Amino acid sequence: MIEIDLPKIQHSQQDVDVIDILWRQDIDLGACREVFDFSHRQKEHELQQQRELEEERSRQQLREQEKALLAQLQLDEETGEFVPRPPTSAPEAQPAATPPTATQNIPFTEEEGDALSFDECMQLLAETFPLVESVETETPLWTPIHPLTSSRPAVMDPHEPPLMETDFMPTLEPPQKPPPDLEQAWMELLSIPELQKCMNLQMEDMLEPENLTATGSLTEEREANYSFYMPNHTDMGGDTTDTEYLNTFERPITNAQSPDDHVQRTLTVPDISTALSGDSFCDLFYPEITTKQDNTAPATQPISSGDAGHPLAGLPKDTLLKPMGISKFALEEGFESVKAEVMGEFSHSDSGLSLDSSSKPSSPGKPMHVDESFGNSDSEMEEMGTNPGGAESDCTETRALFHQEDNYQVPSPVSSPLTMSQDSKARNPKTNPAERGHHRKPPFTKDKAKRSTGSRSSRDEQRARALQIPFAVDTIVNLPVDDFNEMMSRQQLNEAQLALVRDIRRRGKNKVAAHNCRKRKMENITGLEAELASLREERERLQRERRETGSSLQEMKKQLSSLYLEVFGLLQNEQGQPYSPSEYSLHLSADGSVFLIPRTKKTLSKSE
DNA sequence: TAGCTTTGTCATTTC
DNA sequence: CGGAAATGACAAAGC
Numbered sequence: 001m002i003e004i005d006l007p008k009i010q011h012s013q014q015d016v017d018v019i020d021i022l023w024r025q026d027i028d029l030g031a032c033r034e035v036f037d038f039s040h041r042q043k044e045h046e047l048q049q050q051r052e053l054e055e056e057r058s059r060q061q062l063r064e065q066e067k068a069l070l071a072q073l074q075l076d077e078e079t080g081e082f083v084p085r086p087p088t089s090a091p092e093a094q095p096a097a098t099p100p101t102a103t104q105n106i107p108f109t110e111e112e113g114d115a116l117s118f119d120e121c122m123q124l125l126a127e128t129f130p131l132v133e134s135v136e137t138e139t140p141l142w143t144p145i146h147p148l149t150s151s152r153p154a155v156m157d158p159h160e161p162p163l164m165e166t167d168f169m170p171t172l173e174p175p176q177k178p179p180p181d182l183e184q185a186w187m188e189l190l191s192i193p194e195l196q197k198c199m200n201l202q203m204e205d206m207l208e209p210e211n212l213t214a215t216g217s218l219t220e221e222r223e224a225n226y227s228f229y230m231p232n233h234t235d236m237g238g239d240t241t242d243t244e245y246l247n248t249f250e251r252p253i254t255n256a257q258s259p260d261d262h263v264q265r266t267l268t269v270p271d272i273s274t275a276l277s278g279d280s281f282c283d284l285f286y287p288e289i290t291t292k293q294d295n296t297a298p299a300t301q302p303i304s305s306g307d308a309g310h311p312l313a314g315l316p317k318d319t320l321l322k323p324m325g326i327s328k329f330a331l332e333e334g335f336e337s338v339k340a341e342v343m344g345e346f347s348h349s350d351s352g353l354s355l356d357s358s359s360k361p362s363s364p365g366k367p368m369h370v371d372e373s374f375g376n377s378d379s380e381m382e383e384m385g386t387n388p389g390g391a392e393s394d395c396t397e398t399r400a401l402f403h404q405e406d407n408y409q410v411p412s413p414v415s416s417p418l419t420m421s422q423d424s425k426a427r428n429p430k431t432n433p434a435e436r437g438h439h440r441k442p443p444f445t446k447d448k449a450k451r452s453t454g455s456r457s458s459r460d461e462q463r464a465r466a467l468q469i470p471f472a473v474d475t476i477v478n479l480p481v482d483d484f485n486e487m488m489s490r491q492q493l494n495e496a497q498l499a500l501v502r503d504i505r506r507r508g509k510n511k512v513a514a515h516n517c518r519k520r521k522m523e524n525i526t527g528l529e530a531e532l533a534s535l536r537e538e539r540e541r542l543q544r545e546r547r548e549t550g551s552s553l554q555e556m557k558k559q560l561s562s563l564y565l566e567v568f569g570l571l572q573n574e575q576g577q578p579y580s581p582s583e584y585s586l587h588l589s590a591d592g593s594v595f596l597i598p599r600t601k602k603t604l605s606k607s608e
Numbered sequence: 609t610a611g612c613t614t615t616g617t618c619a620t621t622t623c
Numbered sequence: 624c625g626g627a628a629a630t631g632a633c634a635a636a637g638c
Contacts, residue, residue, distance in 0.1 A: 459616095481626080511616060513628055518615090520629085 460504045467497050469504075476501055477508030571596060 461473050469476075470491060479487060488501065568586055571579050579596065587595045 507617065509627075510618080510629095514616070514630085517629055517631095 460507060463500055464504060467500050469493075469497055469501055471501065473504055473508065476504050477512075567594070 463469075464471070464473055464476075471487065475487070476484070484505065488498070493501065564586060565581075568581055568584075569578060571584075573579060582599065584596050584598050587597045589595060
């Protein structure tokens with residue numbers, strides 16, 4: 001970057017040119033004309049440098065974490081993708097490892113193996129919460145948590161071991177000796193909200209350096225973002241069977257998304273929303289954000305959610321759309337017929353076969369009522385797909401999706417689990433990759449990267465949301481036939497919903513089949529190539545052998561000819577004269593004796 | 609911007 | 624015979 005001499009008020013033509021160049025560069029980075037101000041721009045340059053440094057550092061750390069994550073995964077031979085290893089520890093640790101999306105898309109949620117040891121995490125805790133005081137109240141739902149102080153939520157996992165019960169947070173001393181099962185210990189640790197926050201802060205620091213630079217305030221951005229990864233940790237580390245514990249996070253965070261969601265929550269959790277609704281809740285839970293969001297938002301990212309009044313309204317939901325696991329677990333909690341092996345199947349379900357749908361107009365073969373039922377959203381999706389890149393595009397996408405999510409309510413009789421399912425489905429990172437990109441601070445570069453990786457937005461999920469399908473797409477696709485039918489029979493779905501669910505299932509199955517088919521085809525090609533190579537090698541060998549045999553045969557013929565002449569030359573008639581080779585020839589009989597046969601006679605005998 | 613690759617989808621066939 | 628899987632073909636999007 002080029003330094004800009006701020007005190008100089010009068011700018012030469014060269015300066016103006018430099019400014020122009022810089023401005024064009026900034027345009028590529030998504031900057032507007034307003035940043036053309038000198039002080040603004042110098043700050044921008046400094047921030048840019050800092051951002052690059054931080055980004056480099058974070059990439060390094062991210063690579064290490066991904067390495068650690070891959071160590072936790074195993075190769076799915078069917079799909080060729082990495083899936084979490086089947087858990088070998090206690091059953092309560094299992095749900096944490098099952099969601100493939102969480103583990104694949106959010107590598108930092110699974111680095112318990114390598115990236116951070118137990119002691120490091122404890123040290124982290126000690127550093128982050130130096131003056132921890134235990135607030136063990138009996139509040140039934142949740143207690144306000146200040147990001148930098150500590151107070152444990154009253155609701156804890158009932159299965160927590162005594163280590164958790166003894167509230168080790170205030171002392172923050174590492175245990176005398178590491179627990180026998182480190183992974184399980186991590187799962188338990190991660191079920192602690194403070195630790196989750198701590199991890200989130202750390203991960204945010206590593207993964208989102210650009211957030212820091214955008215506002216220049218580390219803590220602000222951390223506090224603005226840390227909560228969005230909480231569901232991941234909840235999903236991964238917490239005991240997902242503890243719905244109350246989940247609620248302690250799910251509800252507040254969901255409330256913080258948007259007023260509409262908040263209203264939606266009030267339908268199911270009226271006591272929470274009445275006591276802690278909207279801004280008051282956010283004041284309580286995100287005090288820093290509440291006071292600073294207004295200042296930071298314009299500088300960081302154009303927020304177009306149309307809900308500027310809400311402290312967190314500007315923060316896209318995409319960060320909340322992370323794990324699919326909760327939806328699965330929640331659904332399967334309410335749907336007890338789902339078997340354990342199905343869960344195993346789910347863990348593979350996302351591996352490389354992301355059950356998304358491409359942005360394609362409604363196919364002619366599709367039932368008409370389905371198309372009609374969500375024609376609007378479909379057209380919106382079309383616009384989203386065809387809209388060229390840029391912040392405007394992202395905003396449009398986000399608006400459209402917000403619109404859909406706002407209208408997305410569940411008429412399900414199994415309200416609680418299915419609501420959870422949708423909450424978690426709404427957090428599915430695959431659902432809205434554009435939203436994800438929208439949240440990140442370097443707007444264009446990261447947007448492009450994210451679009452390139454997760455470009456196929458989950459259209460079926462959006463359709464399902466538009467029709468208020470109370471199932472996760474993964475579930476629809478991966479359930480066995482019997483379970484699927486049972487699940488469908490349990491829900492009162494109208495015709496359009498049934499058709500859509502069947503379409504989703506058919507498309508998902510076919511997607512998997514196409515993947516497998518292509519994989520098989522490639523394997524066939526590879527096998528045929530190998531076979532061709534070996535056959536070529538065999539041909540070369542045989543040709544070489546034939547040449548050698550031929551030359552050997554020629555040599556033997558030569559030797560035989562010379563031997564023949566030698567023997568023939570030794571023969572003499574009664575007058576001591578040699579026989580003429582034209583008149584006589586030697587013949588070797590079967591018993592080894594040699595006869596001299598006149599050629600005429602031979603020919604005569606032959607002719608006879 | 610053309611060409612190639614990848615991926616999702618549909619229609620059809622095969623199992 | 625119905626349903627699932629397999630596969631060819633096409634289109635869209637990314638590179």
